[in-house]
Amino acid sequence: MKALLKVNEGYSGVALQDIQEPAIESNEQIKIKVHAAGICGTDMHIIYDEYPVNMPVVMGHEFSGTIVELGSDVKDFSIGDRVVSLTAAVTCGKCIYCKQGVLMLCNSRKSIGSGVNGAFAEYLIVPSRAVYKIPENISLDEAALSEPLACVVRCLIERGTVTSNHHVVISGVGAMGMLALQVSVANGAKVVVVGTSRDKDRLEIAKEFGAYEAINIENPEAFERLQELGGPYGFDVAIECAGHESSLDNSIQLLRKQGELIQVGLFGKPIRFNSDLLLMKEIKYVNGFASNPTSWDIALTLMKENKVSLSKLISHKFALDDWEAAINSVKQGQGFKTLFMPNA
Ligand SMILES: [Zn+2]
Ligand SMILES: [Zn+2]
Incomplete structure (x- = not known):
């Protein structure tokens, strides 16, 4: 599958590659087909080595998609569900921060798009505990903004x-x-x-x-x-x-x-x-450092109750092939949110 990775230092270390499609490796995981993935200020900091990353890594942490495969222990979700996920994909589950639900502060934390492979790709794998269903009144495009929200x-x-x-x-x-x-x-x-x-x-x-x-x-x-x-x-x-x-x-x-x-x-x-x-x-x-499960509950409620309007914030859409043009549009400060559409 196509994926945009950070493989090395600097802008020249960003590369569109054909990598192996990820497969579910544990019973709690969910495989998601990415619909849209937003380019964040953090991605720009990653490109210019101003934010720590585990190279090589598929970038992208603000996304929406549909479930294409479920681990055998996953309940509450079905194939075809429209979903989003928080970014703290790997945490220890035992430390004082994990116990408080402040996942981002766990010393073992690895986030989607910097610590583990992210959403600037056709598919990604996420633990089910990180996944949320998208409210029915919200489109998949808009849902890509739920992470920044x-x-x-x-x-x-x-x-x-x-x-x-x-x-x-x-x-x-x-x-x-x-x-x-x-x-x-x-x-x-x-x-x-x-x-x-x-x-x-x-x-x-x-x-x-x-x-x-x-x-x-x-x-x-x-x-x-x-x-x-x-x-x-x-x-x-x-x-x-x-x-x-x-x-x-x-x-x-x-x-x-x-x-x-x-x-x-x-x-x-x-x-x-x-x-x-x-x-x-x-x-x-x-x-605040990124978001926690409680932040997602509030954000998804705001979306469900139409208290925020996300569609007007989507200004550009690009295929992964056109990643350089996409990055340029963000650099020039055009519009609000630029989305990659990896499967379009
Ligand atoms: Zn972000
Ligand atoms: Zn922890």
């Missing part, structure tokens, strides 16, 4: 406290920023989003998703306007989704004292920020 839920709801009446500023208007916007609005928050000149179209769409104002930070009066919007004290919550130093800096400045700073984006490198200002404002800095 679960990550946003982890940051905003499980680790952060975005609730109604919170005045929120979101910095970064890519797919994660738009999901953070929708989850915040679904929870009753009042949200302003911030992007740059290259986000002109994205800033317009943010209003459709419920942002009451969308600001281009490169406009000369932008920061002043944001301070005005934050009111006399500043914003209650700032969500950093861009993974840029300047965006983090603005977030710290715009927050009120004792506000909450939620880190969603990865920077891909060590960064500098004003820790003293964070301290003097008693800002709580929280984050």
Whole structure:
């Protein structure tokens, strides 16, 4: 089967290869035919060696598909079921983190698309405990965004406290920023989003998703306007989704004292920020590493109840053969989510 792998360092270490189709090796596994697999910021960090991987590995962790084969011990699922899965495919099951259900923190964790083979391929194998059925009202295309949605839920709801009446500023208007916007609005928050000149179209769409104002930070009066919007004290919550130093800096400045700073984006490198200002404002800095089973329960409920709109976030679709064009479109910051359609 065709698969896009990270086999070596750098961009030149990414390769489309014909590899053996995976087979079920234990009774708890499920074989999934991939329908769509989204390219994530993390995949870009993997391509440029800014995120640890177990090479050679098939990339891709945000996917949807249908079950084509079941291990003999798998109950609750049938051939043909439309499914998604969380990324922590390998965990010890015994440590304090596994027992709490915080699978991503298990020392033995291996994730789909970095530790074990992922979804930029025609098929993949996943343990049944990681698999979830897709709500009936959600298409297979849309379901490919359930993993990033679960990550946003982890940051905003499980680790952060975005609730109604919170005045929120979101910095970064890519797919994660738009999901953070929708989850915040679904929870009753009042949200302003911030992007740059290259986000002109994205800033317009943010209003459709419920942002009451969308600001281009490169406009000369932008920061002043944001301070005005934050009111006399500043914003209650700032969500950093861009993974840029300047965006983090603005977030710290715009927050009120004792506000909450939620880190969603990865920077891909060590960064500098004003820790003293964070301290003097008693800002709580929280984050989240991918998602846990509880995050998926919340994310799938949001989808089922139509509290989030995922289809508008799908901007590009590519065959695996056109992987270079797909990566380029992500690099240029076009649209929101680019999907691979490995079996199309
Ligand atoms: Zn992702
Ligand atoms: Zn463990």
